[in-house]
Amino acid sequence: MKIMKIAALGAVFAAQFTLAQFKQTPLPYAYNALEGSIDAQTMEIHYSKHGAAYAANLNKAIAGTPQEKETLIKILSETSKLSPAVRNNAGGHYNHELFWTILTPEKNTQPSAKLAKAINETFGSLDAFKEKMSKAGADRFGSGWAWLSVDKNGKLFVSSTPNQDNPLMDIVEEKGTPILGIDVWEHAYYLKYQNKRADYLSAIWNVLNWKEVSKRYEEALSKK
Template identity: 55%
Template sequence: MNNFSRRSFLTRTTKASLAIGIGTSGIGSALFACSSGPDKDTVLDNLRTGFTQSDLPYDYAALEPHIDAETMNIHYNKHASSYAEKLREAADEENVDMDKPLEEVMMNISRYSTKMRNNGGGHYNHELFWKIMSPDGGGRPQGELAEAINESFGSFDEFVSKFEEEAKDRFGSGWAWLVIDNNQSLAIGSTPNQDNPLMNDVDFKGIPLMGIDVWEHAYYLNYQNERGEYISNWWNVVDWNQVADRYDRLRR
């Protein structure tokens, strides 16, 4: 990224600065809170996550051969559906306003129950996961996201290598992520179980741009214990247009 582009990135509106301040109680209301009326912030609408499961944006078989139809069916209709259902139960039990974005809960997760953490994280993570994959995915990012990846990691190939290492080395179940971090830079890391970088008490913090599910239910039917093969093939379905859209919206 040239000097002008970097200065532009660092001096965008206060909304972008607030977006990076992960882990403070005011961030949810400042960035993700839904407003009403003519002043509603439509720029960030696509970043907000609700408490109900969204429709899968493609057929179960659409990501084959990289992700098979049976895995997608079970993953979406059994695992992810259960997270959404139990999240709403937890929200009812803990008097959470489900008209507000789920991100507000994630950013203050230490205030809530284990049930909220596990199912809220599971729901948030999967809602993002479906969105950043596509049957027309693959290739490489373009434009300013590509420039930012090159600046942060040296090259796209180095980025892929580092991301795959994080995903493969996550012990047990979890996720690997590309995020915008507190330094307004791109960063790669992973979280256990259904945790995510939005949570205020995790070691790796940031606003997720993309994430890969490395729970066994995401790949075991097709890849069995070959997690690395699943991760390598996953790049063929990554929708870089969606990832770049998230990046661009957070910078506005």
């Protein structure tokens, strides 16, 4: 009887461990830290409800499948073979985990010299890049994301994807390593901006964490 109880407890522990495979990282600032650009209520709902749901639902979707033992990047690279639930929630979890980090209450951060040079060479100027990125978000019909990514040749490109897709997925047309992603789902901005997505896209540059984007740029290049 004691052995059976121990085995049962072990099974429960294993199930709990499996369901905790993917977790949210703690938000690196207070909910109200981005006020003026993103309001506290939006940040709290976005992080504690939407973000948390993607992590929880991803763990449920991969329970009992080989994906339980795979990295998130690996899962994203094979979404064409996986269920819509895995695709949507793996994308949602990855996208939001990136999104939290590329925002900051620190004022006037700037791209590294290396990233600034690449932006100027690719888009003409930082302002021209911001315009192109904002347009990608504004033109995305319905829900989705705007991305700055590094392609297989180490070059920068701007793209947008629907829903929770991203450039790491094997199903997208423009593939690469995302270093900056802007959420244009309505839950990211509607409480403050209502239907004025363009205003949200303009304001988000005030809280962009260029230090993090620059770090991700270096990491993406190191893998080429």
